[in-house]
Amino acid sequence: MKHDVKRDVTVTIDGKPVTVKEGATLLDACKSHGVDTPTLCWAENLTPVNACRVCVVELEGARVLAPACSRKAEAGMVVKTDSPRVRLSRKLVLELLGSSVDMSLSSAFADYSKRYAAEPARFGKKLAPSAAGVRESAHPGHHTVLDGTRAETVAQPTKVDNELFVRDYDKCMLCYKCVEACGTDAQNTFAIAVAGRGFDARIATEHEATLPDSACVFCGNCVGVCPTGALMFKVEHDLRKSGEWDEKKQTETDTICPYCGVGCVLTLRVQDNAIVRVTSPSDSTVTGGHLCVKGRFGFTFVEENRRADRGGSD
Amino acid sequence: MDLRIPKDEATDAERSAVDAATADLNVDAKARRALLLPALHALQSRVGWVSKGGLYYICSRLGVPPAEAFGVASFYALLALTERPRAFAHVCDDIACLAKGADDLCREVEARLGPAAHGHQKADAHSQKGKAKASGWARSPCLGLCERAPAALVTIAGDKPADCAFGAATAAKIEAALRGKPPAIEEAYVASEGPRRLLARIGVADPKSLASYRANGGYTALKRALELGAAGTLRAVNDSKLVGRGGAAFPTGRKWEAVAREAARPHYVVCNADESEPGTFKDRVLLEGDPFAVIESMTIAGLATGSEHGYLYLRGEYPLAQARLENAIQLARSHGMLGDNVMGKGLKFDIELRRGAGAYICGEETALFNSIEGLRGEPRNKPPYPAQFGLFGKPTAVNNVETLVAVLDIVRDGAAQYASVGTSDSPGTKLFCVSGSIVRPGVYEVPFGTELGALIKLAGGITPGRKIQTILLGGAAGSFVTPEQLDLPLSFEATRKAGATLGSGVVLVFDETAPIQEILRRIAAFFRDESCGQCVPCRVGTVRQEELLSRICGGKSTLRIELPLLKDLGAAMRDASICGLGQTASTAIESAVALGLMERKT
Ligand SMILES: Cc1cc2nc3c(=O)[nH]c(=O)nc-3n(C[C@H](O)[C@H](O)[C@H](O)COP(=O)(O)O)c2cc1C
Ligand code: SF4
Ligand code: SF4
Ligand code: SF4
Ligand code: FES
Ligand code: FES
Numbered sequence: 001m002k003h004d005v006k007r008d009v010t011v012t013i014d015g016k017p018v019t020v021k022e023g024a025t026l027l028d029a030c031k032s033h034g035v036d037t038p039t040l041c042w043a044e045n046l047t048p049v050n051a052c053r054v055c056v057v058e059l060e061g062a063r064v065l066a067p068a069c070s071r072k073a074e075a076g077m078v079v080k081t082d083s084p085r086v087r088l089s090r091k092l093v094l095e096l097l098g099s100s101v102d103m104s105l106s107s108a109f110a111d112y113s114k115r116y117a118a119e120p121a122r123f124g125k126k127l128a129p130s131a132a133g134v135r136e137s138a139h140p141g142h143h144t145v146l147d148g149t150r151a152e153t154v155a156q157p158t159k160v161d162n163e164l165f166v167r168d169y170d171k172c173m174l175c176y177k178c179v180e181a182c183g184t185d186a187q188n189t190f191a192i193a194v195a196g197r198g199f200d201a202r203i204a205t206e207h208e209a210t211l212p213d214s215a216c217v218f219c220g221n222c223v224g225v226c227p228t229g230a231l232m233f234k235v236e237h238d239l240r241k242s243g244e245w246d247e248k249k250q251t252e253t254d255t256i257c258p259y260c261g262v263g264c265v266l267t268l269r270v271q272d273n274a275i276v277r278v279t280s281p282s283d284s285t286v287t288g289g290h291l292c293v294k295g296r297f298g299f300t301f302v303e304e305n306r307r308a309d310r311g312g313s314d
Numbered sequence: 315m316d317l318r319i320p321k322d323e324a325t326d327a328e329r330s331a332v333d334a335a336t337a338d339l340n341v342d343a344k345a346r347r348a349l350l351l352p353a354l355h356a357l358q359s360r361v362g363w364v365s366k367g368g369l370y371y372i373c374s375r376l377g378v379p380p381a382e383a384f385g386v387a388s389f390y391a392l393l394a395l396t397e398r399p400r401a402f403a404h405v406c407d408d409i410a411c412l413a414k415g416a417d418d419l420c421r422e423v424e425a426r427l428g429p430a431a432h433g434h435q436k437a438d439a440h441s442q443k444g445k446a447k448a449s450g451w452a453r454s455p456c457l458g459l460c461e462r463a464p465a466a467l468v469t470i471a472g473d474k475p476a477d478c479a480f481g482a483a484t485a486a487k488i489e490a491a492l493r494g495k496p497p498a499i500e501e502a503y504v505a506s507e508g509p510r511r512l513l514a515r516i517g518v519a520d521p522k523s524l525a526s527y528r529a530n531g532g533y534t535a536l537k538r539a540l541e542l543g544a545a546g547t548l549r550a551v552n553d554s555k556l557v558g559r560g561g562a563a564f565p566t567g568r569k570w571e572a573v574a575r576e577a578a579r580p581h582y583v584v585c586n587a588d589e590s591e592p593g594t595f596k597d598r599v600l601l602e603g604d605p606f607a608v609i610e611s612m613t614i615a616g617l618a619t620g621s622e623h624g625y626l627y628l629r630g631e632y633p634l635a636q637a638r639l640e641n642a643i644q645l646a647r648s649h650g651m652l653g654d655n656v657m658g659k660g661l662k663f664d665i666e667l668r669r670g671a672g673a674y675i676c677g678e679e680t681a682l683f684n685s686i687e688g689l690r691g692e693p694r695n696k697p698p699y700p701a702q703f704g705l706f707g708k709p710t711a712v713n714n715v716e717t718l719v720a721v722l723d724i725v726r727d728g729a730a731q732y733a734s735v736g737t738s739d740s741p742g743t744k745l746f747c748v749s750g751s752i753v754r755p756g757v758y759e760v761p762f763g764t765e766l767g768a769l770i771k772l773a774g775g776i777t778p779g780r781k782i783q784t785i786l787l788g789g790a791a792g793s794f795v796t797p798e799q800l801d802l803p804l805s806f807e808a809t810r811k812a813g814a815t816l817g818s819g820v821v822l823v824f825d826e827t828a829p830i831q832e833i834l835r836r837i838a839a840f841f842r843d844e845s846c847g848q849c850v851p852c853r854v855g856t857v858r859q860e861e862l863l864s865r866i867c868g869g870k871s872t873l874r875i876e877l878p879l880l881k882d883l884g885a886a887m888r889d890a891s892i893c894g895l896g897q898t899a900s901t902a903i904e905s906a907v908a909l910g911l912m913e914r915k916t
Contacts, residue, residue, distance in 0.1 A: 050695050051849050053890040064897060065889045070695060085889055089851070092886030096854035122879060123858050139432035141391030141672060141843045142452065148864030148871075152857055174847070190379035194690065194847075195388040197673070199857045201847030204388075206320065206380035207366055207395075215318035215379065 011077040026057055026068040026079060035081050038090060038112040040097075041175035042069035043225055045282040045289045046185050049176040054093045054112065058083045065089055087116060094118035099126070100153045100199075102171045105229030129155035129170065136208050138200035152199065158237070161210035164297050165223050166237045167203075171230035174201060178222030178231060186290040191216040220296035224279050224289060235276050246271060254281075259294040262286065266295055275299050317373065319380055324371035327473075331360035332372055339375070344706060346376045350386055350688030355630075355669055358393050362400035362471035369395075378688070389690045389846075391454075391672030392469075392630045398431060401492040403451040404467040404631070405483065408592045409790065410460035410749045412836055413828045419464050420453060422485040427451050427492075449492040455674065455840055456592035457631050460747065460822070461503060461755035467631050468492055477633035499634060502599045503756030507772055508735050511723045511743055512716065513759045516603035521638050524645040527606040533651065535722040539614045540659045542725070544574065547618040551721060553729035555741050560586055560677075560714030561791070561818050561894070563806055566721070569711055572701035573619040576709035581621040584686075584705060584712040585612050587628045587635070588670050588677035591789035592840060593820035596745040597715035599757045601628070601635035604719070605642035609665060611718035613656060614725060616663040619711045624665040627682050630672055639667055674844040678893050679704075679712045681846065692846045693893035716745055716819075735761035740805040744816070748773040750823035751780055760804070767800030769821060780825035784911055788817025790837050791898035793905035814905075830911045834903050835863040841899035852896025855887045859900060866912065873912045880907065 006021040011029055018033045025048075030037045041052035048070035056065035060078035065086065080086060094113050098120030103109040112118070127150040135156055146152070159167040174194070182192050191214045195204035205214040223231040232240075239245040250271045257264040265284045269277040278296050282289030324332070335356035336349045353376065357368040364387050373380045387393050405423055407416040424430065431452045459465035462481020468491040470476045478496035480487065487497055504513050520526035527533070539547045552567030573581055585608060589597040601608060612624045628636055643665055646652040652664050668686055670676045676685045680694035683705045704710020720742060724732045733741035740762035746769055749755040753774025760769055766785070776782050782797040793814045795802065802812055809816050824830065838860040847853045862880055865871035884900035891897045906912055 049848075050892070053849050053851055053892070056890045064891075067695065072697075085885070088882065089886045089890035092855070092882055093850050093890060096850050096858065096886075099858070100854050123861070137396075139391070139394075139452075140389055141455065142432035143839075143843060145839065146861070146864065147868045148861035151861065173850075174853070190382055193379070193381040193385035195381075195385040196847070197389050198842060198845040198847045199853055201853065204381065204384065206369070206384040209320065213320070214381065 009073045009075050011073050011075070011079055013079045014081055020073050024073050026066065026071045026073055026077075027055060029073050029079075030057075030068055030081060037068050037081065038108070038115070039069055040106075040108065040173065040227060041177065043177055043227075043282065046177055046180045046225065049180070051176055052093065052097070052173065054090055056086060056089050056093075057081050058086050091116040091118050095120045095122060097173055099123040099151050101173045101228070102155065103173065103228060105171065106227055108227070123151045124149065126151050126153050126155070129153070129157070132157045133208075135169075135200060135202060136204070138196060140197035140200070143200070154202075160234070160237075162212050162218070163234055164218050165220060166232055166234050167211075168230050168232065168237070169202060171228045172203060173228050173230075174203070175227060177225040177227065178203060181221040181225045181290065186221045186288070187217070187219050189215055189217055189219070192222065218293045218297060219291060220278075220293070221290045224291070224296070233277050235274070239271070239276065250276065257291070257295040259298055264291055264295050266291070268299070317377065317379060319370050319373050320366070322365075322367040322370050324365070324367040325361070327360055328357055328365065328368040329371055331356040332368065332375060336372075336375055343377065344687070347378060347688040348686060349376055350378055350383060351668070351671060351685060354387050354390075354393055355671060358671075359469070359471050359475035359477075360473070362402070363394040363396065363398050365397070386688065386690055389673060390630075390670075393671055399447045399450040400471040401449040401494075402431075402469050403427070403449070403488050403492055404454035404457070404469070405451055405488065406455070406457045406459070406463070406465040406467075407453045407836070408456035408840065409786070409833050409836055410456065410593055410822055411464035412833060413750060413824060414463040416464040419483060419485065423451055423488060426485055426489060451488070454631075455843065456590065456594070458589055458595045458598045458629070460593055460595055460749040461757070462500070463749065466491070467633075468496065470494060479631060479633055501603065502595070503754060504599060504603075504758070505754070505756060505772065506743075506759035507764070507768075508743065508759075508761045510759060512600065512719055512745055513757070515607065516599060519604065521603055521605055522641055524606060524642070524649055524651070527604075532606050533610055533657070535726040536610050536613055536617075536657065539617055539725050540657060540661065544618050544620065547614060547725055548574065550725050550729055551618065554724040554732045555729075555739075556717065556720055556724060556732075557740075557806065558714055559716035559720070559744070559819070561591070561789075561815075563816075566713065566717055569701060569713075570615065570618050573621070573709045573711045576702060578709055580623060580708055581619050582705045582708055582710040583612055583615045583619060583621045583624040584679075584682065584710055585624065585626040585715060585718055586677060586679065586682060586712055587626055587632075587715050588674075588682060589632075589715070589818070590629055590674040590677050591791065591818045591820065592837070593749060593786060593789050593822045594747050594818040595749075596747050596757050596819055598632055598635055599745075600715050600719055601632065602638055605635070605638045606646065607719050607722060608639070608715055609642055609646050609652065611721050612665060613652070613661070613663050614721055615711055615713065615718060617661055619709075621711065622662045622664070624663065625668055625686055625705065626665055627668045627670060627676070627686060629677075630670045636667070636669065643667060674840075675846045675893075675895055678895065681893070682712070683710070690846070692848045693895075695892055737763040737803070737805045737807070739807045744804065744819060746804070746819045746821050748821045748823070751777045751782075751825035751828070752823050753777065762805045763803045763808070765800065766795070766802045766804055766821070769804065770800070770823065776823060777825060780827070783824045783826045783828055784830065784906070784909065785824070786820060786822040786902065788815040789820040790840055790902055791894070792817040792820060793902055794909055794911060796909055830906065831863070831867045834906055834912065835860065835867050837902050838863045838899075841895065845895060845899075849890075849892045849896060851887045851890040852892070852899060855883050855891075855896065856899050859883050859887075859903070863903070873907065877907070880904070
């Protein structure tokens with residue numbers, strides 16, 4: 001039997017040689033060498049889209065920086081992960097996100113911002129949130145020219161159109177993870193996609209159909225991968241709104257989903273004896289972090305679930 | 315995949331338009347998906363917008379998830395997803411037109427037609443429900459007619475859609491065109507000094523006639539290439555030191571060799587005719603005036619790279635070029651110059667014309683592939699490069715129109731003859747798009763190394779009574795130079811040394827009356843509007859850059875206060891953006907700052 005033996009590739013990271021298997025990314029190489037690289041749009045269970053650019057590193061001989069999360073290691077590469085250029089770009093990425101998106105629920109973002117001394121307020125006070133439907137009605141290639149004294153943001157009202165999860169695109173950093181999870185990386189449902197262009201680009205169903213009216217099957221895999229809390233269990237959303245969300249009172253337990261024979265690992269987050277969030281470990285060999293509607297929402301929402309199910313006419 | 319498609323019904327007109335554009339469905343899923351943009355165009359030009367029913371009809375016909383089709387349709391400026399009047403004017407307010415009174419023109423159009431449909435103004439043409447308007451309008455980025463600024467494009471949807479683009483636009487002309495009375499077709503002004511190669515047939519041969527093309531030297535290059543074979547043709551192109559004219563100046567021979575070498579099949583040739591860089595119109599002049607030359611040179615590229623399929627991606631705002639190319643491809647096919655046995659020599663090659671739909675970013679080569687494939691026009695991360703992973707994931711040679719046409723002389727006369735003019739590092743001739751405050755704006759062919767001042771003189775010099783304030787060299791992604799730099803030789807090496815770029819050949823001359831701050835703000839707005847939105851440095855950075863310039867223009871802040879922010883933004887966009895759009899979005903602005911142009915109050 002022929003074995004697919006991968007060759008070793010040696011690169012230099014911050015002056016030290018690091019050997020990884022062919023096909024490994026610079027992020028893998030950094031990790032194996034103990035260099036902590038910030039990432040926001042990358043996830044181990046999704047195809048890299050390299051869109052946020054917070055992971056950029058300097059490659060000797062290259063005109064521009066390279067995204068560590070997706071750039072494959074090539075023999076002889078000389079990589080700098082903490083040069084002034086790298087630090088400045090990472091800082092700016094964090095500032096640009098912080099000035100336009102509500103990143104308050106991302107602890108990784110807070111850590112990185114501290115590390116790179118990001119000051120999003122440099123771009124000025126934020127503009128008031130858009131009314132519902134305004135961002136959705138933008139025409140590509142056109143925008144209303146303002147006087148520049150307020151920083152434009154993606155702030156807008158939360159979309160609540162079902163009992164299972166909400167979409168608070170005020171917190172959307174456009175990492176594409178939900179689209180990938182809904183598409184070929186997990187669910188193959190394609191209920192959501194990126195629409196619009198430029199700063200008006202956004203995650204959308206066709207013509208802003210509500211989720212129950214769209215192709216969505218409520219697997220919640222998009223919720224599972226969302227790094228900013230833009231997609232959130234409705235229970236969590238409601239608890240946060242009423243001020244009752246309290247992480248100190250919460251516990252997490254792993255269990256096996258009882259609904260079918262596949263045996264998906266479920267991580268149940270519980271507050272006051274109620275399940276407030278269901279996830280699956282992204283390194284689980286069974287689920288890869290992805291679940292179906294029963295595992296994701298079945299525990300808490302058996303009833304709502306049935307009603308939300310479009311076919312159901314009970 | 316089971317598609318769930320909403321039930322909105324398409325009208326008969328919409329169905330028949332889509333059916334005609336997607337006649338051949340007996341193809342694999344990828345090829346069917348690639349019919350998405352043509353189908354969207356069909357709806358737009360039949361009924362004037364992409365209705366829900368029409369969109370979902372396309373989805374069911376092509377097997378595309380509705381959310382994805384919506385994501386694609388909402389990417390393009392020429393497609394409307396809410397109902398819009400069938401007769402619609404796109405009035406250019408980009409830099410060349412701005413310096414020629416575009417703002418006044420827009421105000422006059424607004425007085426006659428009401429508020430613009432999109433952006434800029436809060437009001438909306440559709441807001442007056444019930445009163446279906448006969449015509450509407452919106453501002454537009456550069457329409458590639460800068461030599462006749464201010465320019466406009468008028469589209470009229472219907473069973474016989476009629477689009478026309480024209481320069482020297484006035485509100486009266488636009489109104490007449492909206493009523494179906496377009497101005498007479500005007501050919502571009504062209505001139506040259508030294509050998510006339512790229513422009514040899516412009517204004518000489520009839521662009522509608524294959525016979526006229528052949529009578530003026532057409533198809534002698536392909537004949538020679540067939541004698542030389544693929545290897546000999548590659549050698550000639552390599553020896554000529556030809557580099558790309560689309561902006562990146564990559565050696566064409568090396569690109570073609572890399573594609574020829576790849577084992578994966580099929581190979582593709584793509585002609586990049588998306589020309590949308592503000593200030594650029596040279597490709598339009600070639601496409602309109604010498605369409606057969608583009609076909610012949612693509613065929614040579616097919617021979618050299620082992621490709622049987624060519625795609626010609628034309629920007630959606632070039633109706634005259636579209637008509638002439640469609641005619642030329644048809645004639646070439648019927649005369650055996652395209653097809654299974656080109657020139658009777660057993661060569662197989664054919665060309666498919668694809669139209670963009672209003673997105674500058676689709677000129678970036680990998681965004682262009684995605685656009686053809688029916689995906690959003692988002693650039694891909696590189697590597698892998700197009701020579702290995704291009705259109706449909708196959709080895710692809712993508713070239714600018716001017717690059718391809720330059721190959722004709724190289725193959726026919728040899729590399730040595732080609733290098734008889736130009737400099738040793740930039741052999742041959744180059745097209746320049748000279749516009750702005752100039753006596754004879756137009757496309758000029760001069761040998762590389764010609765001094766900037768000599769080119770401006772050839773174009774009749776600055777408008778009498780005016781002084782040069784600054785010159786934008788290379789396009790919105792290029793840089794400003796001063797009147798003290800008129801001795802700059804126009805070659806790749808000399809401009810590089812001067813920290814400038816030839817870019818897409820733009821030479822846009824501003825006199826002392828041009829509002830430079832406002833022009834810089836317009837450049838910033840352009841990049842913001844045209845960013846695909848994929849990566850953070852560009853998606854948000856271009857917004858912050860425009861805000862910053864708006865503050866300065868409006869007197870709310872000063873350059874001194876803003877400079878550190880501007881520099882940080884520029885550095886991050888340049889270093890961390892995925893593609894050339896973000897990487898160059900601050901180049902022109904930073905060059906203007908370095909020259910002290912921002913301080914000037916005009
Ligand atoms: C934002 C952007 C827009 C571009 N637009 C065009 C264009 O309209 N036409 C073109 O030929 N090249 C354009 N390019 C360059 C192409 O990516 C590519 O380099 C070129 O088509 C290769 O052809 P060449 O080697 O013959 O120049 C653009 C690049 C970027 C980054
Ligand atoms: S819940 Fe599942 S099907 Fe619905 S949008 Fe999210 S990933 Fe797609
Ligand atoms: S909703 Fe969440 S997962 Fe989706 S793009 Fe926005 S931040 Fe990413
Ligand atoms: S640099 Fe701009 S245009 Fe290019 S990929 Fe990023 S967002 Fe898109
Ligand atoms: S983590 Fe690499 S680009 Fe986002
Ligand atoms: S046509 Fe208006 S700027 Fe080019």
